[in-house]
Amino acid sequence: MGQILSGYYIYMLSILVVYIALATILHAQFGLTGIANFGLSAIWGFGMYACALLIVKLNIPFVPAVILATILTGVISMGISRIILDLDSQSVLVGTLAFLAIIETLVISEKWLTNGVMGLGPVNYPFDIGTYTKFVYFLIILIFTIVLLFYARKLESSPPGRLFLSIQDNEPLSQSLGKSTFRRKLVFFAFTSALAGFFGAMAAPIYKYLFPKYMGPAITFTLWIALILGARKRIFGGLVGVVATIGLFDVVLETVVPIPSKYAGILYNTKYFLYGLTLILVLMFRPSGILGEKARSINTANTGKIQKMEG
Amino acid sequence: MREKKLHLKNVMKSFGGRKVVDIPELTLGTHGIEGLIGPNGAGKTTLINLITHKLKMDCGQILYYTNGDGIDISKKPIDEIARLGMVRTNQIIQDFQSLTIRDSLLLSLATPMYENFYNIFSERKLRKTVEQEIERYLDYFRFENPDGHALSAGEKKLLDIIRCLVLKPKVLLMDEPTCGLPQDQIELFIALMRKKTAEEGMTMLIVEHDLDLIWGVSENVYFMAEGEILIQGPPDEVRKNETVVTKYMGEGSA
Amino acid sequence: MTFAMFLKSTIIIGLLESAPLMLAAVGFTLIFRLNGFINIGYAENATLGAYLAVTLNAIIGWNFYISIIPAALFSGVLSVLTYLIVFRPAMKRGVGPTEMIILSVGVSFFLRYGISLIWGSRLYNFDIAKTHYFTFYGMGITSTQLICLGFALIIAFGLYAFIYKTKMGETMRALADNEELAMIAGINPIKVSVVVWFLSGLAGGLAGIFTGVFTWVNTGLGWHMILVILLVAIIGRVGDVRGALIAGAGVGIITTAVTLVTQPAYGVVALLVIFIAILKFRKVRA
Numbered sequence: 001m002g003q004i005l006s007g008y009y010i011y012m013l014s015i016l017v018v019y020i021a022l023a024t025i026l027h028a029q030f031g032l033t034g035i036a037n038f039g040l041s042a043i044w045g046f047g048m049y050a051c052a053l054l055i056v057k058l059n060i061p062f063v064p065a066v067i068l069a070t071i072l073t074g075v076i077s078m079g080i081s082r083i084i085l086d087l088d089s090q091s092v093l094v095g096t097l098a099f100l101a102i103i104e105t106l107v108i109s110e111k112w113l114t115n116g117v118m119g120l121g122p123v124n125y126p127f128d129i130g131t132y133t134k135f136v137y138f139l140i141i142l143i144f145t146i147v148l149l150f151y152a153r154k155l156e157s158s159p160p161g162r163l164f165l166s167i168q169d170n171e172p173l174s175q176s177l178g179k180s181t182f183r184r185k186l187v188f189f190a191f192t193s194a195l196a197g198f199f200g201a202m203a204a205p206i207y208k209y210l211f212p213k214y215m216g217p218a219i220t221f222t223l224w225i226a227l228i229l230g231a232r233k234r235i236f237g238g239l240v241g242v243v244a245t246i247g248l249f250d251v252v253l254e255t256v257v258p259i260p261s262k263y264a265g266i267l268y269n270t271k272y273f274l275y276g277l278t279l280i281l282v283l284m285f286r287p288s289g290i291l292g293e294k295a296r297s298i299n300t301a302n303t304g305k306i307q308k309m310e311g
Numbered sequence: 312m313r314e315k316k317l318h319l320k321n322v323m324k325s326f327g328g329r330k331v332v333d334i335p336e337l338t339l340g341t342h343g344i345e346g347l348i349g350p351n352g353a354g355k356t357t358l359i360n361l362i363t364h365k366l367k368m369d370c371g372q373i374l375y376y377t378n379g380d381g382i383d384i385s386k387k388p389i390d391e392i393a394r395l396g397m398v399r400t401n402q403i404i405q406d407f408q409s410l411t412i413r414d415s416l417l418l419s420l421a422t423p424m425y426e427n428f429y430n431i432f433s434e435r436k437l438r439k440t441v442e443q444e445i446e447r448y449l450d451y452f453r454f455e456n457p458d459g460h461a462l463s464a465g466e467k468k469l470l471d472i473i474r475c476l477v478l479k480p481k482v483l484l485m486d487e488p489t490c491g492l493p494q495d496q497i498e499l500f501i502a503l504m505r506k507k508t509a510e511e512g513m514t515m516l517i518v519e520h521d522l523d524l525i526w527g528v529s530e531n532v533y534f535m536a537e538g539e540i541l542i543q544g545p546p547d548e549v550r551k552n553e554t555v556v557t558k559y560m561g562e563g564s565a
Numbered sequence: 566m567t568f569a570m571f572l573k574s575t576i577i578i579g580l581l582e583s584a585p586l587m588l589a590a591v592g593f594t595l596i597f598r599l600n601g602f603i604n605i606g607y608a609e610n611a612t613l614g615a616y617l618a619v620t621l622n623a624i625i626g627w628n629f630y631i632s633i634i635p636a637a638l639f640s641g642v643l644s645v646l647t648y649l650i651v652f653r654p655a656m657k658r659g660v661g662p663t664e665m666i667i668l669s670v671g672v673s674f675f676l677r678y679g680i681s682l683i684w685g686s687r688l689y690n691f692d693i694a695k696t697h698y699f700t701f702y703g704m705g706i707t708s709t710q711l712i713c714l715g716f717a718l719i720i721a722f723g724l725y726a727f728i729y730k731t732k733m734g735e736t737m738r739a740l741a742d743n744e745e746l747a748m749i750a751g752i753n754p755i756k757v758s759v760v761v762w763f764l765s766g767l768a769g770g771l772a773g774i775f776t777g778v779f780t781w782v783n784t785g786l787g788w789h790m791i792l793v794i795l796l797v798a799i800i801g802r803v804g805d806v807r808g809a810l811i812a813g814a815g816v817g818i819i820t821t822a823v824t825l826v827t828q829p830a831y832g833v834v835a836l837l838v839i840f841i842a843i844l845k846f847r848k849v850r851a
Binding site: 151154155157158159160161162163165166168169170172173174175176177178179180181184187188191233 | 363365388389390391393394398399401405406407408409410414417418419421423425426427428429430431432433434437474475478
Binding site: 036083084087089090091093094095097098099101102105106108109221224225228265266269270271272273275276277278279280283284287 | 654678799831841
């Protein structure tokens with residue numbers, strides 16, 4: 001039992017749960033509010049590296065480091081969004097992609113800070129209870145992810161959720177009703193990105209040593225493929241999509257069913273080949289994703305029936 | 312007569328060298344219901360777009376009066392102008408495709424304190440506060456499927472109007488509101504407009520091609536052609552004016 | 566080195582190095598001008614062109630210059646295929662512009678990892694006989710590379726001339742500006758689009774080959790270019806072929822200048838920062 005709980009299996013499950021959280025955040029940004037963020041993995045990676053730097057170079061204990069990293073990520077995100085968010089949708093996509101490229105390039109080139117491709121670390125678990133350490137940490141991350149999913153669910157059927165939907169559907173119309181759409185997008189983007197930074201910081205001990213490839217375009221695109229596959233407009237779209245892609249390839253195929261190493265390269269290429277194919281097929285034939293779109297009904301908020309007035 | 316609401320000075324807009332709006336001086340809002348008429352291409356919709364800053368004017372100044380002071384709204388963003396109490400409905404149908412009818416109204420009625428990203432538990436309170444008002448409107452206009460989405464073009468137009476009405480604007484600019492509405496809804500609409508402008512101090516400016524409606528409902532009418540306001544006055548006067556008769560009433564509906 | 570020397574070498578080297586980039590940017594812009602969306606899958610035109618050429622040249626043994634022709638032609642065909650099989654049907658289904666970009670990412674992945682599955686992940690180098698070596702302002706260059714650069718410039722300007730000076734080019738621009746009107750005037754949108762996508766693929770393939778001549782050929786070739794191609798196309802006012810040429814040259818010069826002074830990585834960063842600045846500046850002015 002101990003072996004399973006502390007082995008590679010738990011490592012992959014933990015990463016899976018982190019990706020589910022990220023995909024859900026991507027849903028909040030793109031599926032709900034319409035912000036096409038192609039730099040999400042860089043924001044997450046920023047939180048991860050920030051936390052690791054605070055721990056490794058400044059010897060700050062784990063919990064304050066996580067909190068600080070989260071706040072820093074939020075600040076940076078607010079900066080990016082202030083610059084980019086009032087542009088049109090395509091520019092947001094390309095702008096966030098450019099941001100991703102900048103961050104990744106800097107992380108690799110600034111070796112004095114980040115150790116570049118040699119790896120930054122070690123980031124250790126904040127507690128040590130023997131064989132069950134990794135498992136307990138996994139449970140902690142799982143709980144945070146569940147809280148995130150709960151927040152997303154409540155958000156959708158609440159006034160702010162409605163506001164974000166209106167921004168995505170028809171921002172000028174929303175503005176003409178007096179909504180400060182730019183400011184709302186800004187704050188929400190900063191908040192959700194800070195959350196991404198939080199999960200990045202929390203992921204640091206799981207990886208132990210951080211490498212630039214953890215934040216690269218491959219991760220961003222995988223998340224996007226997962227969200228589009230799952231259902232971009234559904235809260236659980238991220239979850240379904242991540243399970244169907246990363247869950248299938250990285251957990252099932254590489255962990256539960258071990259692949260001989262000579263096929264590792266082929267598996268890697270096949271994986272992304274299929275991702276590309278999936279993306280094409282989904283966008284062409286079922287753009288709303290596996291879970292499809294949900295019809296909004298009067299009971300979405302489940303706050304009881306509205307009484308009809310007489311007279 | 313009331314206190315004026317809007318004052319335009321030297322407002323001009325050109326597209327590709329062609330002058331689309333050219334207004335040296337204009338005062339709006341001195342009556343409860345005012346009509347704006349004119350042939351197609353006169354610049355009526357453009358004028359409304361300029362006032363609400365959906366379009367940037369080439370030059371000029373627009374002053375908006377509340378509580379006696381005039382504020383220059385020429386550079387203010389669309390949402391701020393709406394919050395100041397000036398709201399417009401759309402000639403071309405605009406809607407939120409993911410929102411149901413009730414959703415749309417709940418959106419409109421939600422004040423900023425409900426809409427922060429952390430207000431995920433405020434739905435219940437919002438509904439309790441506004442549900443009566445929503446039901447009143449839904450009952451009054453008899454939507455086919457009030458729990459669902461606006462179905463026909465007419466319903467979407469109505470929804471556009473109601474979304475604006477629940478904001479309790481001080482100035483409501485309406486761009487061809489009755490176009491596409493069935494006759495019974497038009498009558499309900501007119502009755503409601505009369506009530507609101509009389510009892511709640513709202514001022515309305517209606518752009519319309521339905522001249523019967525204009526003559527019947529307006530207290531003051533402006534005639535616009537080729538970007539300029541040529542004639543203004545009480546409906547009886549404008550109706551008989553020679554320029555209006557020749558330039559406009561020959562074409563269009565009468 | 567003196568400032569004058571710095572300036573001279575920056576400009577000349579920058580222009581030379583950016584020749585493939587200018588060509589790639591022109592090909593990329595053609596599609597944006599016509600169909601209005603950003604095609605990230607374009608990167609794979611370059612990669613595939615390079616792979617085909619290198620297969621004919623280094624593996625099968627053909628002469629380099631002869632290998633270029635079928636490779637470039639096939640890139641054009643591939644481009645047309647992606648248009649007919651994926652992009653055109655998607656546009657017909659009403660897929661929005663943001664989703665089209667994501668779709669093109671899917672095409673890019675599909676092609677890139679398909680190439681990996683077929684060719685594996687090793688690097689290939691072109692086998693070019695009879696080259697002469699020169700030193701040019703402190704940079705070593707072979708005669709082949711010079712010829713390639715020359716080719717790139719000629720083709721880039723050729724495409725430019727085609728778009729703005731020929732009847733066919735005029736037809737294309739008419740179609741791009743207003744499809745309905747053009748169809749009424751008797752222009753067949755599918756035929757014109759096929760020609761445009763073919764030329765775009767051709768340009769991309771050639772750009773890939775010329776880039777491969779300077780460095781090597783591997784699966785990341787197109788991908789490394791695409792971000793810069795994007796920047797160039799957007800800076801040069803996406804849709805304006807003239808702009809793409811100028812921006813391409815500008816980008817090459819700036820990158821070279823920054824690289825000479827600091828490290829290559831900063832060149833990329835500087836570029837990206839300038840890019841975002843231009844996006845904003847343009848929006849504020851508009």
